[in-house]
Amino acid sequence: MNFGCYLQAGKIAAEVRDSARKKYHVGSTLFEICESVEAQIRSMNAEPAFPVNTSVNEVAAHYTAEPNDATLVKEGDVLKIDIGVHVDGYIADTAVTVCYDPKHEALVSTAETALGEAVKIARTNTKASDIGRVIETTITKFGFKPIQNLSGHSLQPGKSIPNIWTRGSSFALLPNEAYAIEPFVTTKDGQGVVYEGKTKNIFGITSRKPVKDKEADDLLGIIWSRYKTLPFALRWLTDKYDEKDLRRLADMLIRKKNVHAYPILVEGHNKIVVQAEHTLIPTESGVNIITL
Numbered sequence: 001m002n003f004g005c006y007l008q009a010g011k012i013a014a015e016v017r018d019s020a021r022k023k024y025h026v027g028s029t030l031f032e033i034c035e036s037v038e039a040q041i042r043s044m045n046a047e048p049a050f051p052v053n054t055s056v057n058e059v060a061a062h063y064t065a066e067p068n069d070a071t072l073v074k075e076g077d078v079l080k081i082d083i084g085v086h087v088d089g090y091i092a093d094t095a096v097t098v099c100y101d102p103k104h105e106a107l108v109s110t111a112e113t114a115l116g117e118a119v120k121i122a123r124t125n126t127k128a129s130d131i132g133r134v135i136e137t138t139i140t141k142f143g144f145k146p147i148q149n150l151s152g153h154s155l156q157p158g159k160s161i162p163n164i165w166t167r168g169s170s171f172a173l174l175p176n177e178a179y180a181i182e183p184f185v186t187t188k189d190g191q192g193v194v195y196e197g198k199t200k201n202i203f204g205i206t207s208r209k210p211v212k213d214k215e216a217d218d219l220l221g222i223i224w225s226r227y228k229t230l231p232f233a234l235r236w237l238t239d240k241y242d243e244k245d246l247r248r249l250a251d252m253l254i255r256k257k258n259v260h261a262y263p264i265l266v267e268g269h270n271k272i273v274v275q276a277e278h279t280l281i282p283t284e285s286g287v288n289i290i291t292l
């Protein structure tokens with residue numbers, strides 16, 4: 001565990017998030033937004049830990065721009081920008097929801113408030129279930145609904161931090177381990193549940209076993225050398241391939257189960273979803289919110 005790398009990743013992620021928050025995105029394409037956020041990360045000598053997620057309205061998470069994605073941000077859209085930064089493999093994860101329609105202001109601020117309340121109690125030994133309870137209580141108090149099957153997580157894979165109160169076993173936060181807390185909120189008439197959509201534009205290597213197709217194995221090698229098992233997007237590989245070949249080879253790697261494709265996550269009643277997120281590291285004496 002390298003605290004310095006975490007702090008560095010957190011500082012960069014926070015700076016990039018805050019400049020994304022200040023920008024006026026209406027009229028920009030999702031491609032332009034993703035590419036410019038990622039360029040900013042790279043300009044600070046860090047790497048994206050995953051393709052920037054730009055999920056709009058009822059899409060809660062896991063949408064990133066396709067190569068040359070022409071989808072425009074429209075007036076009234078609710079855009080979640082979820083940013084991961086890694087410095088030598090140490091990851092900070094943070095998100096902001098941008099929206100210029102005052103109609104959704106209360107929803108957006110509820111996610112921020114729920115995150116703030118969760119961060120207030122997150123310390124070494126805090127139970128993840130207590131964080132879930134605080135998030136749920138705060139969201140419900142404002143008349144909205146948490147997305148119950150989306151959760152925060154430790155940055156070392158495996159543990160999830162719920163956005164609702166769940167009975168039964170829970171784990172306690174450990175000192176010097178990084179956790180992302182990320183409430184997702186929808187409206188009262190939402191289902192409060194997300195489902196996998198058809199669109200898949202985030203990928204990750206799951207096996208390096210050769211598929212015995214020279215071109216596909218070459219692509220697998222390039223992906224491994226650049227991203228290892230971290231998520232990637234096809235637009236990150238268009239420097240080496242034209243889009244058509246890339247899609248054909250990626251499809252082959254997906255079929256052979258060398259590469260996993262992550263579907264977008266869509267609100268069950270197609271209602272608007274908002275998100276806020278910080279990464280924090282509890283210590284023996286307090287807590288370090290690295291993306292503040």
Ligand SMILES: [Co+2]
Nearest residue numbers: 082093094277
């Ligand atoms: Co995130």
